Amino acid sequence: MRTLWQDIRYGFRMLKKRPGFTMIALVTLAIGIGANTIMFSIADLLLLLQPKHIKSIDKLALCRIKDGKFGAIYYSGYQTLRDSGLGFSDVMAQTGGSGGTTLVRGDSALQIQPLYVSANYFPFLGVTPALGRGFLPEEERVGSASVTVLSHDLWRRLGGNPKLVGEFRNINGVECQIIGVAPKGFTGAAMLGPDLWLPLGSYRAVSTWYRDRPPRANASVDQLYPWCDIVGRLKPGLDMAIAQAQLQSLVPQFQDRYPRQWTAHTSFSLRRPGRIEIDISEQQGRLMFSIVSVVLTTVSMVILIIACLNLANMLMVQGASRHREIAVRMALGGGRLRIIRQLFVESLLLALLGGALGVLLAFWGTQVLNVYVSGIPDDHMSRLRIGLNGRVLAGTLGVCAMATLLSGLRPALRLSKRDIAGEMKTSARSVLGALRRRHEGLSVVGQIALAVALVLCAALLTHSALEVARPDQRFTLTDKLVVQIDPLCFGHDKAQSVQACHDLADHLASLPAVKSLGMTPGLFYGGGGYIGIREHEPAAGGIAPRGPLVRKNARVEVGRDYLEAMEVPLLRGRFFSQLDSALEAEKVAIIDETVARKLRPDGDVLGCFIQWSVPLVRETIPDLYRVVGVVGNRPGVRDGEIYGQMYTPMKPDQLASHFYLHVANSKSVDIVRRQILDEARRVAPRIPILSVAALAEIQGDDNAVWLARFGAHLALTAGSAALFLAALGIYAIKGYMVASRTSEIGIRMALGATRGSIAGMVLRQGLVLTIVGLTVGLLAGLGVAKVAARLLYGVSPIDPVSIVVTVALLGAASLLASYLPARRAAKVDPMTALRCE
DSSP states (O other), X not given: OHHHHHHHHHHHHHHHHOHHHXXXXXXXXXXXXXXXXXHHHHHHHHHSOOOSSOTTGGGEEEEEEXXXXXXXXXXXXXXXXXXXXXXXXXXXXXXXXXXXXXXEETTEEEEEOEEEEOTTHHHHHTOOOSEEOOOOGGGGSTTXXXXXXXXXXXXXXXXXXXXXXXXXXXXTTEEEXXXXXXXXXXXXXXXXXXXXXXXXXXXXXXXXXXXXXXXXXXXXXXXXXXXXXXXXXXXXXXXXXXXXXXXXXXXXXXXXXXXXXXXXXXXXXXXXXXXXXXXXXHHHHHHHHHHHHHHHHHHHHHHHHHHHHHHHHHHHHHHHHTHHHHHHHHHTTOOXXXXXXXXXXXXXXXXXXXXXXXHHHHHHHHHHHHHHHTTOSSTTXXXXXXXXXXXXXXXXXXXXXXXXXXXXXXXXXXXXXXXXXXXXXXXXXXHHHHHIIIIIHHHHHXXXXXXXXXXXXXHHHHHXXXXXXXXXXXXXXXXXXXXXXXXXXXXXXXXXXXXXXXXXXXXXXXXXXXXXXXXXXXXXXXXXXXXXXXXXXXXXXXXXXXXXXXXXXXXEEEEETHHHHTTOOEEEEOOOOGXXXXXXXXXXXXXXXXXXXXXXXXXXOTTOEEEEEEGGGTEEOOOOEEEEEEEOOOOOSSSSSOOEEEEEEOOTTOOOOEEEEEESOGGGHHHHHHHHHHHHHHHOTTSOEEEEEEHHHHHHTOHHHHHHHHHHHHHHHHXXXXXXXXXHHHHHHHHHHHHHTHHHHHHHHHTTOOHHHHHHHHHHHHHHHHHHHHHHHXXXXXXXXXXXXXGOXXXXXXXXXXXXXXXXXXXXXXXXXXXXXXXXXXXXXXXXXXXXX
């Protein structure tokens, strides 16, 4: 132990004696270990992410219908499962809100996400509200007074006052009493939790889906309640398979009761609720998170390998410069194991100090990531927080041990294997010359190749992110304002709400700064869809399909001058007229060029009839639409391919929640935005304005754009770290090589060599290695890009721009790293160098 302590003290003295080497080595290790710690933190969050506060979460099972038309279950079916006592000790039901949900707060309104649940929801999950209470059984009945439990986050947004419990808030035009506040961090059975919970009996009153569909006098229970997702808690001693087998005895009863939903092959299926959303299977979630974690870990390990290669080279060079010291110690009786231990202890000290700096760097990096994640468009995902914990710090300690082995063991073994007599006679120049011939080339090539691969991937992802975020040049977004309203939240009936919407639209369209105004029931500015479109033609006894089914299209109902306001170009035919919106008018449609050319190669589809369907649920809409116009493509930003668009006119009794305003002068958009808010409050004070945003801002907040940017930023950070480490390694090696060859350089200059020839000699030695490293790295990077081609949007894996940028960056970094030592070599004073020799 005393000898080990002496080795540690001597190691600290040697690090202090070489401040330049120590600083470069610590920075190198801090970047490598810090990058790994940050990646471990993200992977730890993804792999161990699960809902909080839930009792025995591993005993929960999601009950779905296998091979049925839909996976959800009728409310009466939930009651049957709950009362059967088969498989589960307890059962709860939940369903999300359909359509927009607005909570009014004074003169403002919030767009929120509700979750309708059975009365036993909170006891089932083993959760007690932090304030107030949960739901009572009678509050689950249709017609009961509407009550709600707020999430902790929404409670804080509403002021965080405990006196909120007991007050009433307007939710979609219904006065709901706040009876409780959920615990902090509780999101329900999945991570993407709601803003508030309502009992299932409130669905018909609060949800906009049923707002205009009053129940019949003899309505059944299934017509009064929504379809539900069923989650059960397995009985003690039962596994998933046994519980599922027990539930199959109820299949005949469900087939008799629900013949449309249950066929001869339909059965119950149990699986774990998804961690993110309960209807996303655990296997899918784990696979997705595992892939992301593997990619992050691989990238961080590549950075660590580059750092360790740098450190190993520097230790070899420093050890070679200490060849006389090592030889003297061995001549005085120091054994090889003693020398190895001393060198290994120095490497361990470097790794631990570098690890400490790496943890500080990781702490700062996670804080930056949390700020970035807080900007996720999805409010629920933006609440996730990345941090350091015991598991991550244990991983960091393992990385330090790995760095010690990778960077210190081989130099220690090689430097301790010495010829004592030869070492006492030779000079540093010859030792370093042999060392350089053996190890420098392969190590530098490896560092450059790994750095090139990372930088190329970062360049490809960055180029892809720019393509995703780049607006279509045919459509300007900065002069389009989108106004989102909710005319129903104050309890107007449908006729009053429709009239109020049209009055507001007429007034906004009359503003001098507005060129045109369009309307849609929901936000739409292009993008992917899921409907299929097929052409039909007259046939004997009716109509018959003609041609292929065109899949992956979006259908949107538009009102007023939507296409003109969005500046969608008309290629053939006409736009919609006011007569097309009449209740008894012929059903007409406008399609874009993508759909037209898929239906007919020449795109001549004017006057033909089309029918749209939902292939995923095998549902076909019987109505036929006559095509009256063909417009230009509007691909949107959500997918990597151009999806088709189908436009149909809104009916006069249909509500619109989004207005699209084409502003005459794009420079006055901010002024018009404020004017719209003032005019809307003056003309329609009872209609809340949820938001007024430029279409460019909405596009920038798109999830696909955010994810692409986030991936590009991570890749850029990793690529920059690899680039910096590679350049630092080349600089360190060349610098120490030049310092050790001072006498050789002095002799060359004394014999007539010019400063330019000396600098050129040092630069040429690194040029060949740089070219080889670039070639190997480009091949490796292109191979990785080929495998991950699906992650790229609008960019080929063999992207000339990315390749040129990568070669330029690595070439410039390598040149700069070699230039500084070359410049130092050119300034060597021959007389000083010869005196040293």
